[in-house]
Amino acid sequence: MAVNIMDEKFGPINSLFQGFLESTTDGVLICDKDTKVIMANPAFQTMFGWEFLDLAGKDHNEIPIFSVGQRDEGNQLHRKLVTEGHVSNYITKRMHRNGSDVHVSVSLTIVEHLQSTSYIAIYRDITSLVNSRIRIRDSEQCLRSLYEHHSEPVFTLDLEGRITDCNSLFLQQSGFSAQEILGMPFMPLISPTDINRTMNHFNEAKRGRKQRYGVTVIDKMGRCLELDVTNIPIQVNGEIVGVYGITKDITELKKVQRQLRDREQHFKSLFNHLPDAVFSFDLHGNFTGANAATEKLLGYNTNELKGFSFKPFVLAEDLPDTANHFKLAAEGNIQRYATRGIDKKGRMLDLDVTNLPIYVDGEIVGVFGIVRDMTDIAEAQRKMEESERRYRKLVELSPSPIIVYSEGKFVYMNDAAAKCFGTNDPEDIYGKPVLAFVHPEFHQLARERSRTVTVERETLSWEEMKLLRVDGSIFDAETIGTTIEIDGKTSSLLIIRDVTERKKAEAIVTYLANHDILTAIPNRLYFKRLLEQRLKQHATGMLVFIDLDRFKAINDTFGHSVGDLLLQQVGQRLVSVNNRGIFCRQGGDEFISFFSDIEEIDAASIALEMIEKLSRPYEIDGTFLDITPSVGISMYPKDSNFAEMLIKQADAALYAAKEKGRNTYEFFSKRLEEKNERKAWIGTQLRKAIEFNEFELHFQPKHNVQSKVILGVEALIRWQHPEMGIISPDQFIPVAEETRLILPIGEWVLRTACKQAKQWSNQGHSLVISVNVSVQQFLQEDFVTRVQYALAESGLSPEFLNLEITESLPMFDFDTVIVKLNQIKSLGVTISLDDFGTGYSSLSYLSEIPFDYVKIDKSFVKHIHTHSVHSSIIQSVISIAHTLNRKVVAEGVECEETLHFLQESGCDEVQGFYLHPPLTSVQMEKLLQLGRYS
Numbered sequence: 001m002a003v004n005i006m007d008e009k010f011g012p013i014n015s016l017f018q019g020f021l022e023s024t025t026d027g028v029l030i031c032d033k034d035t036k037v038i039m040a041n042p043a044f045q046t047m048f049g050w051e052f053l054d055l056a057g058k059d060h061n062e063i064p065i066f067s068v069g070q071r072d073e074g075n076q077l078h079r080k081l082v083t084e085g086h087v088s089n090y091i092t093k094r095m096h097r098n099g100s101d102v103h104v105s106v107s108l109t110i111v112e113h114l115q116s117t118s119y120i121a122i123y124r125d126i127t128s129l130v131n132s133r134i135r136i137r138d139s140e141q142c143l144r145s146l147y148e149h150h151s152e153p154v155f156t157l158d159l160e161g162r163i164t165d166c167n168s169l170f171l172q173q174s175g176f177s178a179q180e181i182l183g184m185p186f187m188p189l190i191s192p193t194d195i196n197r198t199m200n201h202f203n204e205a206k207r208g209r210k211q212r213y214g215v216t217v218i219d220k221m222g223r224c225l226e227l228d229v230t231n232i233p234i235q236v237n238g239e240i241v242g243v244y245g246i247t248k249d250i251t252e253l254k255k256v257q258r259q260l261r262d263r264e265q266h267f268k269s270l271f272n273h274l275p276d277a278v279f280s281f282d283l284h285g286n287f288t289g290a291n292a293a294t295e296k297l298l299g300y301n302t303n304e305l306k307g308f309s310f311k312p313f314v315l316a317e318d319l320p321d322t323a324n325h326f327k328l329a330a331e332g333n334i335q336r337y338a339t340r341g342i343d344k345k346g347r348m349l350d351l352d353v354t355n356l357p358i359y360v361d362g363e364i365v366g367v368f369g370i371v372r373d374m375t376d377i378a379e380a381q382r383k384m385e386e387s388e389r390r391y392r393k394l395v396e397l398s399p400s401p402i403i404v405y406s407e408g409k410f411v412y413m414n415d416a417a418a419k420c421f422g423t424n425d426p427e428d429i430y431g432k433p434v435l436a437f438v439h440p441e442f443h444q445l446a447r448e449r450s451r452t453v454t455v456e457r458e459t460l461s462w463e464e465m466k467l468l469r470v471d472g473s474i475f476d477a478e479t480i481g482t483t484i485e486i487d488g489k490t491s492s493l494l495i496i497r498d499v500t501e502r503k504k505a506e507a508i509v510t511y512l513a514n515h516d517i518l519t520a521i522p523n524r525l526y527f528k529r530l531l532e533q534r535l536k537q538h539a540t541g542m543l544v545f546i547d548l549d550r551f552k553a554i555n556d557t558f559g560h561s562v563g564d565l566l567l568q569q570v571g572q573r574l575v576s577v578n579n580r581g582i583f584c585r586q587g588g589d590e591f592i593s594f595f596s597d598i599e600e601i602d603a604a605s606i607a608l609e610m611i612e613k614l615s616r617p618y619e620i621d622g623t624f625l626d627i628t629p630s631v632g633i634s635m636y637p638k639d640s641n642f643a644e645m646l647i648k649q650a651d652a653a654l655y656a657a658k659e660k661g662r663n664t665y666e667f668f669s670k671r672l673e674e675k676n677e678r679k680a681w682i683g684t685q686l687r688k689a690i691e692f693n694e695f696e697l698h699f700q701p702k703h704n705v706q707s708k709v710i711l712g713v714e715a716l717i718r719w720q721h722p723e724m725g726i727i728s729p730d731q732f733i734p735v736a737e738e739t740r741l742i743l744p745i746g747e748w749v750l751r752t753a754c755k756q757a758k759q760w761s762n763q764g765h766s767l768v769i770s771v772n773v774s775v776q777q778f779l780q781e782d783f784v785t786r787v788q789y790a791l792a793e794s795g796l797s798p799e800f801l802n803l804e805i806t807e808s809l810p811m812f813d814f815d816t817v818i819v820k821l822n823q824i825k826s827l828g829v830t831i832s833l834d835d836f837g838t839g840y841s842s843l844s845y846l847s848e849i850p851f852d853y854v855k856i857d858k859s860f861v862k863h864i865h866t867h868s869v870h871s872s873i874i875q876s877v878i879s880i881a882h883t884l885n886r887k888v889v890a891e892g893v894e895c896e897e898t899l900h901f902l903q904e905s906g907c908d909e910v911q912g913f914y915l916h917p918p919l920t921s922v923q924m925e926k927l928l929q930l931g932r933y934s
Contacts, residue, residue: 023334023356024278025370027104027123035060035078035119047104047125049097060119065094065102081108081119091126103130124276132377138485149459149482151400151495153227153247156234159206161185161199170247173227175220186245191216191224205231205243230399237382246399279369280358283330285309285323288366297373299344310369315340315348322353329355329367338374350378401496405434406489408450420477420498422469429470439466439474449481453492457483464499475500516585518564519571524592527584531594531643534582535636538596542603544610545632545650546574549662551589554625565620566627573613578606592647600635600667607631607665615663628663630654639668652676682735685721690744694720697752698918701927702770702889702911705903710928712768712802714911715753716918717745737774746777747786754794754801756921761800765928770802770832775809784823791827798828804855807836821850832889836877847884854881858892858912864901875905882906 021028027044031037036059040052048065055063061074073092081087087108093101105124110117153173156165163186171178174189190198194215201211211231216224232244277297280289287305295301298313314322318339325335335355340348352374358366401417403410410429418426421437429437438446442465452458460481467477478497483490514526522530534541548570555563567589574583574591583593595606614629632654634646649668656675657666666672689695699713719727736742750771757769777783791798803824809817821831832853856874864871878888890902893912902910919927 019356019359020278020368023368025125025354026276027125029055029060029121029123031060031119031121033117033119037063038118044123047096047102047123048094060121064097067095070094077106077108078119081110085110094123101127103127129377141485149480149493149495151480151497155186155245155247157186157202157243157245159240159242161187161202164242173219173225173247174217175223180220189217189219191218201229201231202243205233206240208233208235208240276373277369277371279305279310279371281310281326281367281369283364283366285311285326285367297343297349297371298341313341313343315342325353325355326367329357330364332357332364341371348375350374401498403494403496404484404486404491405494406486406491408433408435410434411486411491417496420469420475420496421467422471422473437468439468442466449479450492453481453483454490457490459483462497467496476503516571519568519585521571521575522582522584524584524586527582527592527594528643530582531646534594534596535641535643539637540599541594541596541636542598542600542606543634543636543646543650544593544595544607545586545634545647545654546591546593546610546614546629547654547658548589548614549628549630549658551627554627558620558623558625562620562623562625566618566625569618569620570614573616574610577610577613592650594636600638603633603635603667604665607633611663611665630657630662631665632657632668633665634668649673678731679735679738682727682732683739683741686732686736686739686741686745689719689721690741690748694722695745695748696720696920697749697756698920699756699769699924700911700918701916701924702768702909703915705890705899705907705910708915710767711909712770713924714770714804715749715756715772717749718918737776740776742774742776743780746774750787751790751793754790754796757800758794758796760925760928761796763925763928766800767928768800768802768830770804772804772834775806778805778809778817778820784820784827787824787829788827791829799830802830802832802853804832804834805851806834818849825850851886853887853889853909855889855891856907861890861892861898861902861912862894865897871901874902874907878906 021041024041025043027047028039028041029037029044030039036057037055040050040055045051050064060078061071066074070092077087077090087106090106090108091103092106093103096102103126105126107122107124109120109122111120153170154165154167155163155170158164163181163184166178166181171181174181176184187195187199197213198215201213205211210233211229213229215227215229217227218224228248230244230246232246233240234242234244277294278291279287279294282288286307286309290302290305294305298305310326311319311323321337322339325337325339329335334357335353337353339351339353341351342348350373352372354368354370356368356370357364358368399416401420402414403417404412409431411431413421413426413429415424415426418424418429421429423429434450435443435446445463445465449460449463453460460479462478462480464476464478466474468474476499478499479494481492481494484493485491514522516523531543551563551566554566567585570589570591571583571585574593575581577593578595580597581593581595583591586592593610595603598606611629611631615627617624617626619625632650632652634640634649634653636646639649640646649672652672652675653666653668656672657664660666696718698716698718700716701710702712702714703709704711717729717733719729719732721727733742736745750773753769753771757767760767773783780786787801787803790796791801805821824831830852831850832855833849833851834855835857836854854877856877860870860874864874874890881888887908888906889909889911890907891911893899893902893910893914895914898912899910899914916927
């Protein structure tokens with residue numbers, strides 16, 4: 001209840017002011033000169049919950065709106081009032097009767113009237129404004145947290161393509177500091193090849209269409225980075241003002257943080273010192289009066305407003321509603337509403353208006369307008385909503401799954417998270433316990449991480465765990481989390497990565513890294529690790545090195561696809577040998593196995609079992625193929641304790657098995673080790689021999705079998721080692737072929753022989769010189785060109801050069817060999833088929849290969865007197881060759897009886913120690929000077 005102290009203390013007062021005190025929304029408290037309460041208007045009583053009778057007569061500082069600690073503050077304000085005459089808009093808080101805080105803006109003034117002094121305190125309730133600021137701050141912090149803890153790099157572009165915002169992951173990836181990159185156009189970061197395409201995507205985003213594309217960027221160090229970029233248009237009040245960019249694996253929002261800080265400071269500035277204005281209107285809506293705050297609000301003083309209608313000061317689209325509220329107030333109904341006004345400078349203002357009827361003697365004579373400027377609050381609200389829309393859109397459109405949970409239950413998830421958990425509707429999961437979607441094995445970890453976030457308020461790092469989808473299926477995920485505040489409640493925000501496919505890919509990569517793709521058995525690197533483990537775990541064992549005999553012939557004949565199928569079957573058969581074995585494909589047609597706990601006495605039986613299984617026919621696409629293995633064996637720990645050495649030793653034993661004729665096995669021994677050391681020494685010395693020209697040619701004459709006239713010579717290489725003397729070709733030629741040093745050696749023999757033959761020709765001795773050609777040398781793509789070069793370099797006429805090829809050569813791509821032989825023949829060079837009868841020969845060669853001579857190997861010639869079969873074969877070969885107009889040369893003639901047999905059999909030419917041994921060039925020249933007879 002309010003007491004009409006105006007009548008009692010001051011006499012008659014304008015009823016207009018009395019009505020204002022009773023109808024204003026501001027609380028008004030009036031004290032006498034002794035600061036005793038003499039009046040409290042209805043708004044004051046409502047604001048603090050006390051009736052006037054509870055307050056009347058009490059000292060101002062003793063009324064129960066002050067807490068104990070605020071007594072001194074009341075005294076200080078009173079002293080300031082007395083000293084300065086007024087106190088304006090002092091922001092503080094008082095206490096409601098129910099104990100709650102009431103945030104107020106207090107204005108104090110002293111009124112002198114009829115020799116009496118009164119103190120007037122006007123309380124304005126700003127609790128909603130303070131709470132609004134708190135909500136704005138909480139919302140900004142929440143949205144900023146979402147942006148800052150995004151799992152991927154994020155940046156913002158203005159419409160000119162300048163980088164106005166980015167997070168730390170973006171800086172980390174680009175290599176620039178925030179100071180360097182903010183404000184920088186993004187196009188210089190794009191690879192030149194992607195600039196046009198990227199600009200097209202950027203322009204599409206500016207048109208309001210979300211874009212996702214791949215692009216190559218260049219960081220500060222000049223490194224190229226491949227990024228998956230999502231561009232999202234930024235809309236504010238329906239207008240696109242920029243573009244978001246989300247790239248994979250980048251975060252840190254330094255620019256956004258600065259913007260958020262600036263925005264927060266701006267909001268605080270807007271919320272300070274909000275002025276109110278009070279107007280009075282006649283019943284027609286014309287201004288009749290206004291308080292001092294009016295000029296600050298509208299820019300007009302009272303005199304400029306008087307007599308004018310309020311309508312020109314209201315935004316046109318809000319005028320009908322505002323006029324209706326005014327009409328209702330004029331009819332006696334208190335109105336409160338929001339509208340928009342226009343100040344003197346044409347600026348639009350958001351206003352909170354209360355219209356109160358003005359009563360004089362019980363009759364409505366006008367309308368009060370109490371106006372609170374809400375422009376800054378409305379602007380702050382719009383920006384907050386804009387910011388919230390931006391971040392919500394960023395979260396909702398983010399390709400990364402994002403969830404929020406509180407008190408152990410889901411309260412939010414974006415579409416990406418819903419899909420991650422196997423549903424299209426997040427509502428299916430809201431309110432359900434988070435642990436229901438965590439694999440039981442990871443419940444403890446999930447609880448610990450939740451406590452870290454919610455209780456200890458620490459940001460989580462990436463952690464891998466297994467989660468469950470709605471249908472109960474399991475998927476692998478990585479999660480990172482942080483704490484956020486929503487409506488004053490502590491919640492947890494998690495960002496999830498579904499790494500199921502990555503884990504599968506890692507498993508596949510691991511398998512591929514450890515296994516041979518073709519045969520699906522371990523590869524050599526994985527085998528070596530397994531072998532080293534077995535050597536530590538077992539006392540004995542055998543290591544087996546397997547090579548398939550003449551596998552290249554199958555590849556060349558049937559094709560590599562058939563060869564691959566054969567290797568797969570070989571791998572399958574290998575793993576069926578002894579259940580204590582481990583196996584690998586070394587490469588090509590080579591395999592290695594190791595059998596634990598095997599003594600040398602049992603090793604041979606395993607080797608034989610292996611040879612027997614691998615030698616069985618293979619059926620591939622309806623064709624049966626036969627192939628045999630050669631096997632080398634080293635024993636652990638007898639031969640070595642080390643994996644690499646055991647493999648090396650078994651490899652050496654393998655070569656020994658091949659030298660024994662293949663399709664057999666051989667144990668490593670000291671003799672083999674010495675032999676291999678000898679071969680290694682020869683290989684090293686061969687390189688020096690080539691460098692220091694330690695080779696020389698000897699020449700063995702070829703004679704007409706009847707007249708014994710020297711028709712030509714065979715060039716035979718000799719190695720004059722500076723320390724070891726003459727080293728036999730039988731010792732170094734196989735090593736040269738293994739190391740491919742046979743190529744430069746063969747080239748040297750060909751050129752040197754041509755030069756020597758030309759020298760003899762210049763001396764009047766026209767001899768055909770025969771040069772042996774190795775398989776490797778012949779198979780060189782440019783071999784024919786090399787022959788042409790040797791002839792051109794020496795000046796030797798082609799008919800004086802004969803090339804001797806081994807009979808095994810046609811086994812290597814028969815058609816290609818025939819083409820190359822015909823090319824050589826076209827030069828005028830003759831060809832001999834050397835070593836005929838040593839194991840690869842087929843009589844069909846005699847008709848298909850374009851050769852001029854057949855050379856019968858000395859192994860046949862040597863036994864013609866002791867093996868009748870050999871003599872019959874030689875006679876048959878001579879007969880067939882002559883039928884085909886080919887000549888026959890027999891080598892290895894060591895006695896008169898052999899020569900006589902060949903003469904009677906019709907052989908054309910012979911060579912051997914019985915006639916002449918190989919001679920040096922000097923010895924050969926002396927022989928030629930004596931005549932061309934032996």
